[in-house]
Amino acid sequence: MSLPEVEREDEAGGGDARRDYKVPAAEKALDILEFMAARNEDVTQTEISVGLGRSIHEIYRVIQLLEGRGYLIRTRADRYRLSLKLFELAHMHPPVNRLVDAALPVMRTLVGETDQSCHLVVLRGSTVLVVLQVDSPLPMRYSVALGSHFPVLETSSGAVLLSALPPAERQAVIAAALAEGEAGATPDEIAARLAAIGEAGYEMRASLAVEGCINISVPIRDHVGSTVAALTVPYVAQKRARFDRASVLASARAAANDISRALGAPEGEGRNRVIRAESP
Secondary structure, three states, X not given: OOHHXXXXXXXXXXXXXXXXXXXXXXXXXXXXXXXXXXXXXXXXXXXXXXXXXXXXXXHHHHHHHHHXXXXXXXXXXXXXXXXXXXXXXXXXXXXXXXXXXXXXXXXXXXXXXXXXXXXXXXXXXXXXXXXXEEOOOOOOOOOOOOOOEEEHHHOHHHHHHHHOOOHHHHHHHHHHHHHOOOOOOOHHHHHHHHHHHHHHOOEEEEOOOOOOEEEEEEEEEOOOOOEEEEEEEEEEOOOOOOOOHHHHHHHHXXXXXXXXXXXXXXXXXXXXXXXXXXXX
């Protein structure tokens, strides 16, 4: 069978057929990168082999290729670690790059006006991904690690993004969260929470993950009015902080409007649509 015939069969079979098409070498490379991304320590080829349930023979050449292309770094002890190349590629991606470029100066101003850290989050499947973090100028602060991802309903950022999804997509994400036991609430409670966000245009509530922290999260919109990210201030009360929650919320909303305008957003309410991190 010729290559064109294979391609025609895939096209005739639709999206599911294309997703089921196997590319073993690519799958091994992605397995290795995902395995390495979840580890803080350097690992040997044997540890990669055991962790993936694949033989050394299966992964040896793939590891060599990833090292040669700069995705893996080998130490003197013949152990491997993930390089920063994936991080660099992610920030070369035009939508993320444009979002970060527009948000960074505004967020730097925001931390000075609120004495609080802030971060920028995008939707990634049924999780949220932190793409930008700016720390509070105070010596004591709360912040999240750049590149971290969290269950969508565990965070106010995720709830804000979820509230802007079309109903069918929203229900699919909620169903996945419920099936994985990560929703932390009933469907009725989730619906009420998202409706409240839609009505208010933001969420301000006690963090579900960190005691003593109040999440203040507002949407960021693009040139067609679609929600592309959420700007979140994890508000932590302390003696040196000069601003209360109400003033921080006002500053966060103003900052979100500034970032949205920099992205070309029209004035007024945004559309009920979220651009996911995987979108081109």
